[in-house]
Amino acid sequence: MASRLWLFLVLSSHRSGTYPGYIRVLDDRTDKAIFFAHLAPHARFEDNDQTLAAAARLRCSFPQAGRYTVQVWFYQAQGSDVLKGEMPFAVAKEGDYS
16 A cells, blocks of 8 residues: 655745745755645635645655655746745655655
8 A cells, every 4th residue: 555645734925815836845865856746726815914724645756765855835927936935854764655
């Protein structure tokens, strides 16, 4: 049976609006992305300082045990995308998480 990995997010914004974004999981040894997915639905903030909760299922393979980092990014119309958060974590055993 495959393992399952979920990411639970608590997002906030001091500006109202809809913000498309994405999630990346990086292998800390190589700095390469092993997972990429768009946030669906887009984060939508109605009021200033509103907080949203969301869950995202991460379906990826970890090539080996070790440290990885999950990142949450928002797209920006002009300029570079905005890194909203990142969290390192450890994988005890290589395998597929689907």
